[in-house]
Amino acid sequence: MSEDVQGTVLVVEDDAELRFVLQAHLHAVGFRVLQASDGAAAVGIAREQVPDVIIMDIGLPVLDGLQATRMLQADPVTAHIPIVILTAAGGKEDVVKGLEAGAQEYLPKPFDIAELLARVRTVHRLAKAHKDLDHLNSQLEAEVRAKTHRLQCLYEFMRDLNYAHTRDEVLDLIVQCVRKTTGAGRISVFLLDVRSERLVCERALGMDASSLSPIPVSELPGVTGKVFQSGKGLAARTLGGVEGGDGYASDEFVSVPLATDDGQGVSGVLNATDKADGKPFREEEIECIRSIAHAGAKALEDILRRTRLQRSVRILLQTLGLLAEYRDDETNRHLERVAQMVRILARRLQQDSPYASCINDEYVEMLVQAAPMHDIGKVGIPDDILTKPDKLTDEEFQIMKTHTEIGRRVLSKALDPELPIPLLEMCVEIAHCHHERFDGRGYPRRIAGKEIPLSARIVALV
Amino acid sequence: MSEDVQGTVLVVEDDAELRFVLQAHLHAVGFRVLQASDGAAAVGIAREQVPDVIIMDIGLPVLDGLQATRMLQADPVTAHIPIVILTAAGGKEDVVKGLEAGAQEYLPKPFDIAELLARVRTVHRLAKAHKDLDHLNSQLEAEVRAKTHRLQCLYEFMRDLNYAHTRDEVLDLIVQCVRKTTGAGRISVFLLDVRSERLVCERALGMDASSLSPIPVSELPGVTGKVFQSGKGLAARTLGGVEGGDGYASDEFVSVPLATDDGQGVSGVLNATDKADGKPFREEEIECIRSIAHAGAKALEDILRRTRLQRSVRILLQTLGLLAEYRDDETNRHLERVAQMVRILARRLQQDSPYASCINDEYVEMLVQAAPMHDIGKVGIPDDILTKPDKLTDEEFQIMKTHTEIGRRVLSKALDPELPIPLLEMCVEIAHCHHERFDGRGYPRRIAGKEIPLSARIVALV
Numbered sequence: 016m017s018e019d020v021q022g023t024v025l026v027v028e029d030d031a032e033l034r035f036v037l038q039a040h041l042h043a044v045g046f047r048v049l050q051a052s053d054g055a056a057a058v059g060i061a062r063e064q065v066p067d068v069i070i071m072d073i074g075l076p077v078l079d080g081l082q083a084t085r086m087l088q089a090d091p092v093t094a095h096i097p098i099v100i101l102t103a104a105g106g107k108e109d110v111v112k113g114l115e116a117g118a119q120e121y122l123p124k125p126f127d128i129a130e131l132l133a134r135v136r137t138v139h140r141l142a143k144a145h146k147d148l149d150h151l152n153s154q155l156e157a158e159v160r161a162k163t164h165r166l167q168c169l170y171e172f173m174r175d176l177n178y179a180h181t182r183d184e185v186l187d188l189i190v191q192c193v194r195k196t197t198g199a200g201r202i203s204v205f206l207l208d209v210r211s212e213r214l215v216c217e218r219a220l221g222m223d224a225s226s227l228s229p230i231p232v233s234e235l236p237g238v239t240g241k242v243f244q245s246g247k248g249l250a251a252r253t254l255g256g257v258e259g260g261d262g263y264a265s266d267e268f269v270s271v272p273l274a275t276d277d278g279q280g281v282s283g284v285l286n287a288t289d290k291a292d293g294k295p296f297r298e299e300e301i302e303c304i305r306s307i308a309h310a311g312a313k314a315l316e317d318i319l320r321r322t323r324l325q326r327s328v329r330i331l332l333q334t335l336g337l338l339a340e341y342r343d344d345e346t347n348r349h350l351e352r353v354a355q356m357v358r359i360l361a362r363r364l365q366q367d368s369p370y371a372s373c374i375n376d377e378y379v380e381m382l383v384q385a386a387p388m389h390d391i392g393k394v395g396i397p398d399d400i401l402t403k404p405d406k407l408t409d410e411e412f413q414i415m416k417t418h419t420e421i422g423r424r425v426l427s428k429a430l431d432p433e434l435p436i437p438l439l440e441m442c443v444e445i446a447h448c449h450h451e452r453f454d455g456r457g458y459p460r461r462i463a464g465k466e467i468p469l470s471a472r473i474v475a476l477v
Numbered sequence: 478m479s480e481d482v483q484g485t486v487l488v489v490e491d492d493a494e495l496r497f498v499l500q501a502h503l504h505a506v507g508f509r510v511l512q513a514s515d516g517a518a519a520v521g522i523a524r525e526q527v528p529d530v531i532i533m534d535i536g537l538p539v540l541d542g543l544q545a546t547r548m549l550q551a552d553p554v555t556a557h558i559p560i561v562i563l564t565a566a567g568g569k570e571d572v573v574k575g576l577e578a579g580a581q582e583y584l585p586k587p588f589d590i591a592e593l594l595a596r597v598r599t600v601h602r603l604a605k606a607h608k609d610l611d612h613l614n615s616q617l618e619a620e621v622r623a624k625t626h627r628l629q630c631l632y633e634f635m636r637d638l639n640y641a642h643t644r645d646e647v648l649d650l651i652v653q654c655v656r657k658t659t660g661a662g663r664i665s666v667f668l669l670d671v672r673s674e675r676l677v678c679e680r681a682l683g684m685d686a687s688s689l690s691p692i693p694v695s696e697l698p699g700v701t702g703k704v705f706q707s708g709k710g711l712a713a714r715t716l717g718g719v720e721g722g723d724g725y726a727s728d729e730f731v732s733v734p735l736a737t738d739d740g741q742g743v744s745g746v747l748n749a750t751d752k753a754d755g756k757p758f759r760e761e762e763i764e765c766i767r768s769i770a771h772a773g774a775k776a777l778e779d780i781l782r783r784t785r786l787q788r789s790v791r792i793l794l795q796t797l798g799l800l801a802e803y804r805d806d807e808t809n810r811h812l813e814r815v816a817q818m819v820r821i822l823a824r825r826l827q828q829d830s831p832y833a834s835c836i837n838d839e840y841v842e843m844l845v846q847a848a849p850m851h852d853i854g855k856v857g858i859p860d861d862i863l864t865k866p867d868k869l870t871d872e873e874f875q876i877m878k879t880h881t882e883i884g885r886r887v888l889s890k891a892l893d894p895e896l897p898i899p900l901l902e903m904c905v906e907i908a909h910c911h912h913e914r915f916d917g918r919g920y921p922r923r924i925a926g927k928e929i930p931l932s933a934r935i936v937a938l939v
Contacts, residue, residue, distance in 0.1 A: 111595040133573040159621050166628045173635030177775050313639050323898045324786035331793035332892040337887055338856045394800045397858040425799055429792040436785045
């Protein structure tokens with residue numbers, strides 16, 4: 016019976032003749048047979064060779080069969096081996112003791128050889144089934160563990176991406192997540208540098224990023240270049256070893272484009288190689304790397320868009336300020352000085368003043384951006400009044416004073432009451448109220464004290 | 478023996494006296510005993526009552542013990558029940574056949590009662606161990622499945638949040654993910670409406686959102702109000718049924734604040750109740766809801782910030798345009814008309830022209846925003862020239878023409894070569910080149926044809 020060919024039976028019997036008979040029959044049906052003539056030897060052999068079944072006589076020298084059975088049951092190495100005990104005719108008590116010591120089966124001597132073989136086969140088959148099941152179970156468990164681990168890492172990656180504020184943070188998250196989910200030992204991220212038109216290695220793990228030279232977009236040699244150009248991922252195995260250049264130690268690697276699906280094009284390439292287990296990347300690991308590249312590309316793009324928007328706002332505010340100045344007499348650095356002084360004042364108020372609780376870092380930043388807008392309304396004042404070297408007449412001064420109303424009107428016209436934008440609302444406050452005075456003798460509304468917005472009060476001091 | 482008290486043994490024996498003896502002994506040590514006097518009855522009883530152990534005689538009427546053993550082994554309901562066969566003295570062949578039919582054990586008649594009980598106990602114990610293990614395994618598996626499912630949903634939620642562009646998309650994702658991960662049947666999301674200072678139910682599942690009245694921030698009654706005010710989550714069980722108001726059918730609910738950790742305060746409240754399984758929320762489900770609320774709050778905040786930034790840019794560009802107009806003669810709606818005409822022209826070019834490939838939706842949007850900036854440089858032109866009703870002298874016209882250079886200079890001064898911002902670069906192009914002519918007879922640089930940026934060529938037509 017071929018299924019039993021590799022089964023091993025340990026025969027423990029002090030009667031050499033009987034041992035020989037047992038050995039011969041078991042061997043004839045395909046079992047490998049080990050032999051022991053006493054209990055102590057049996058325990059030693061069982062521990063060393065771990066047979067599939069043990070046939071154990073009860074009456075043995077050195078260590079009897081019951082003691083040997085108990086010892087084998089107590090040892091985790093041998094506890095799973097089924098034991099068939101042999102009992103002298105009429106030795107009913109031995110049977111009971113043997114079963115209670117942990118034996119699975121018993122055979123009364125003299126035994127029928129057909130029955131013996133049937134018994135051995137049954138216990139062997141049962142033990143094998145359990146062993147297979149255990150093996151399968153632990154395999155499944157390991158797979159579930161690996162899958163759960165990957166999923167947990169991916170989940171944390173996606174969550175942390177939501178909180179990443181800078182390109183560096185995103186690159187770190189990408190590299191760490193690839194390492195955690197695939198065990199890749201070498202990982203690199205190339206990003207397109209628009210100005211120099213080259214792919215530059217911006218992050219590497221397991222190798223020196225600076226050793227990887229930038230790749231000119233006009234040439235795009237190698238795998239990274241191919242992947243960038245085609246926008247298609249590549250999981251490859253270089254047959255017959257590695258050719259120089261990329262410096263990978265293993266010949267298994269995955270290279271995927273950093274690209275968002277919404278047609279924004281490829282912004283870079285993510286490479287991974289040198290798995291800790293030395294095996295090729297599995298389908299699910301490749302899928303994982305693709306997900307990381309995809310979400311990473313989206314996060315990088317979002318950060319770029321946000322940075323551009325923030326800069327746009329800052330630049331446009333500066334520009335508005337500059338335009339107001341353009342027709343005025345002030346020197347060029349006036350607005351910068353205003354911003355600097357506003358920052359110093361606000362920081363002091365933030366640290367120690369009755370206003371400390373209203374002023375946080377964000378407020379200071381807004382104030383610095385909004386302050387240069389204070390005189391924006393001067394755009395609406397005629398040249399002859401704005402640039403008049405002499406003192407203004409009362410009438411001219413009345414016109415001059417309207418620059419605060421003009422400033423308010425121009426900006427607030429564009430504001431949407433449904434979506435308050437604190438920064439622009441502050442610009443309006445400042446443009447409108449920076450000539451009010453704490454004693455109520457300012458303009459245009461002659462409001463006093465805390466009626467004047469804090470932002471305008473700070474700017475009025477500058 | 479208390480561990481056996483609930484064990485049930487089916488005794489299959491046609492000899493009524495022997496059956497009684499077996500029953501009596503088994504009962505005495507704590508087994509519940511079922512009886513059958515033939516194989517067919519045994520199979521029926523076993524299928525119906527599923528005993529823990531079967532003691533089976535071989536020679537039986539109607540259906541013999543071997544056939545009955547095979548049938549029991551073949552039926553998934555009874556296949557796991559260990560069978561101890563009883564054989565007549567010397568019936569060695571029956572033993573072999575019985576074991577091969579699937580019996581675990583055999584006892585030769587006449588049997589020793591101590592041995593019988595030992596055998597029954599052993600097989601029962603083994604079977605019980607396997608059953609417990611199987612049960613544990615399937616419990617573990619179910620837990621792993623539930624955990625993996627939750628994790629998968631959370632992963633997908635976090636991934637999709639990265640792609641959500643609107644508040645509505647985020648709210649949908651929040652509600653769907655809470656439902657998928659916890660099985661909650663009723664879910665609601667309240668968001669703070671800054672203008673009305675009320676918590677408004679913006680999304681609901683399993684109930685009518687409009688039936689949930691807005692909650693004034695000044696009062697904040699009920700659980701939602703408490704959670705909003707304290708910023709602390711609440712998992713609760715109303716003892717003794719539900720009080721009206723919230724309209725929950727179940728008395729188990731979880732209510733968590735929508736808050737990001739970085740001190741931006743609470744923006745709303747997420748409520749969940751009515752689990753499909755009717756059980757209280759488990760620790761890991763509550764944790765899940767907290768994660769969803771947290772990431773959801775972050776996404777909503779990001780969208781609000783992004784929207785504010787986008788609007789700020791649009792408003793500032795409009796304002797810049799308005800300022801340029803302020804001193805000019807044009808009517809108030811001029812800039813709006815320019816934007817409208819630019820949009821119509823660009824759309825036509827996008828649909829069918831040699832430029833179709835350069836013009837996508839984003840380009841059109843940028844163009845519409847940038848176009849009103851074309852005359853921004855006029856801020857630098859003296860009033861007497863800008864508003865002169867008569868024809869300008871040559872000298873005055875030379876000054877007038879500088880508005881294109883002024884426009885370019887003012888904006889490009891603020892641009893950062895490290896971070897190209899397409900929108901602002903287009904503004905510079907338009908301000909600088911909108912008086913160039915395709916035939917090269919324009920100003921300031923007298924460039925011609927495709928040398929003139931496409932954006933400026935389109936605006937020049939308006």
